[in-house]
Amino acid sequence: MCELLAMSANTPTDLCFSFTGLTRRGGATGPHKDGWGVAFYEGKGVRAFHDVDASANSRIAEMVQTHPIKSEVAICHIRQANVGSVCLANTHPFIRELWGQYWVFAHNGQISDVKPQPGFYEPVGSTDSEALFCRMLNHLRDHCNRETPAEDLVQHLVQLSVEFSRLGVFNLLLSNGDWLFTYCSTKMACITRRAPFGPARLRDADVIVDFESETTPDDVVSVIVTEPLTADEVWDIYQPGEWRLWRQGGVVLQGHAGEA
Numbered sequence: 649m650c651e652l653l654a655m656s657a658n659t660p661t662d663l664c665f666s667f668t669g670l671t672r673r674g675g676a677t678g679p680h681k682d683g684w685g686v687a688f689y690e691g692k693g694v695r696a697f698h699d700v701d702a703s704a705n706s707r708i709a710e711m712v713q714t715h716p717i718k719s720e721v722a723i724c725h726i727r728q729a730n731v732g733s734v735c736l737a738n739t740h741p742f743i744r745e746l747w748g749q750y751w752v753f754a755h756n757g758q759i760s761d762v763k764p765q766p767g768f769y770e771p772v773g774s775t776d777s778e779a780l781f782c783r784m785l786n787h788l789r790d791h792c793n794r795e796t797p798a799e800d801l802v803q804h805l806v807q808l809s810v811e812f813s814r815l816g817v818f819n820l821l822l823s824n825g826d827w828l829f830t831y832c833s834t835k836m837a838c839i840t841r842r843a844p845f846g847p848a849r850l851r852d853a854d855v856i857v858d859f860e861s862e863t864t865p866d867d868v869v870s871v872i873v874t875e876p877l878t879a880d881e882v883w884d885i886y887q888p889g890e891w892r893l894w895r896q897g898g899v900v901l902q903g904h905a906g907e908a
Contacts, residue, residue: 650680650725650726650727650728650740650755650756650757650874651670651673651678651680651725651726651756651873651874651875652723652724652725652754652756652819652821652836652872652873652874653666653667653670653722653723653724653725653871653872653873653874653877654721654722654723654724654754654821654823654828654830654871654872654873655719655721655722655869655870655871655872656720656721656828656869656870656872656894656895656896656897656898657719657720657721657867657868657869657870657896657897658720658866658867658868658869658896658897658898659720659864659866659867660718660719660720661718661719661720661867661869662716662717662718662719663686663688663717663719663722663724664712664713664714664715664716665848665850665855665857666871666873666877667686667709667712667713667724668713668850668853668855669850669851669852669853669855669877669878670703670724670726670852670873670877671684671703671704671706671709671713671726672703672704672850672852672853673703673704673726673852673875674702674703674704674706674709674726674727675702675703675704675705676702676704676852677704677852678726678852679728680702680703680726680727680728681702681703681704681728682700682702682727682728682734683698683699683700683701683702683726683727683734683735683736683738683739684698684699684702684703684706684709684724684725684726684727684739685697685698685699685724685725685739685740685741685754686712686722686723686724686725686741687722687723687724687741687743687752688717688719688721688722689719689720689721689722689750689752689823689825690717690718690719692748692749692750692825693750694743694750694752694825695717695719696741696743696752697709697712698736698739699739700734700735700736700739703726720896721823721825721827721828723741723752723753723754723821723823723828724741724754725739725740725741725754725755725756725821727739727740730758733774735773737772737773737774738773738774738775738778739773740753740754740755740777741753741754741821742754742777742778742781744769744781744782744785746785746788746789746824747793747794748794749824749825749826750824750825751785751822751823751824752821752822752823752824752825753777753781753784753820753821753822754777754820754821755777755780755781755818755819755820755821756817756819756820756835756874757816757817757818757819757833757834758776758816758817759776759780759812759815759816759817759818760776760815760816761815762776762779762780762815763779764779764782765779765782765783765786767782767783767786767789768785768786768789769781769782769785769786769789770782780812780818783808784805784808784822787804787808788801788804788805791804792804798826798827798893798900798901799901802829802891802893802901805822805829805831805891806831806891806903806905809831809833809891809905810889810905813831813833813889813905817833817834818831818833819831819832819833819834819835819836819874820833821872826895827893827894827895827900828872828893828894828895829891829892829893829894830872830886830891830892830893830894831890831891832886832887832888832889832890832891833888833889834888835874835875835886836872836873836874836885836886836890837872837873837874837875837876837883837884837885837886838870838871838872838873838883838884838886838892839870839871839876839878839881839882839883839884840868840869840870840884840897840898841859841863841867841868841869841870841871842867842868842869842897843863843865843866843867844860845858845859845860845863845867846858846859846860847859847860847880848878848880848881849878849879849880850877850878850879851876851877851878851879852877867897868896868897868898869897870894870897870898872894887904889904889905890902890903890904890905891903891904891905
């Protein structure tokens with residue numbers, strides 16, 4: 649299956665350390681060699697990179713690793729193809745505009761027999777993931793509006809996530825630039841780093857970073873992944889059916905599908 653990575657922070661922060669660890673799993677320490685993508689929010693804009701090459705060998709990924717793009721929300725995906733050919737149109741994360749905001753979506757898992765449905769949003773590629781993303785946005789467009797509070801929007805997202813997870817594996821990252829919604833169908837982990845900061849070592853690369861030298865005492869940075877990226881930190885493991893809404897590095901809403 650694919651692997652996910654997201655960041656939510658209270659100050660513009662680069663993703664270089666975590667992204668370096670994840671890219672090694674794309675064809676080096678892991679089998680996810682069928683393309684990769686990453687999207688960084690910068691104000692209302694999104695800076696996105698996609699490549700069909702394995703991330704461990706991608707020159708574009710190498711540039712992203714060494715170029716500190718700072719963002720408060722970022723979403724990344726490395727792909728192990730199961731539905732749809734290996735091509736740019738099928739490479740996550742997918743991006744659409746809704747209510748004057750760019751929405752960014754990445755999915756880990758497989759949903760059987762997903763067919764594109766008629767609606768304002770249509771998939772460009774042939775993945776089940778993009779078809780589900782379009783279905784989610786069409787639902788929000790039909791049942792909500794730009795004034796709908798995040799608390800109400802989330803209930804629609806939870807309802808749809810539960811529905812999709814009953815059809816297969818549906819681990820989700822979704823953001824509109826203001827908040828980051830995460831849903832765990834089978835596997836997800838997170839860590840929140842705040843003062844006092846310390847060093848951390850990647851599992852998949854011989855890289856250590858001392859966060860104290862790269863942060864301020866007020867920084868709060870959370871990283872959400874499929875599998876923990878570091879070997880010397882304690883990660884918080886999601887339970888199947890658990891969802892969390894992140895904003896500015898912290899969880900502002902959370903619950904379990906059984907409680908939704």
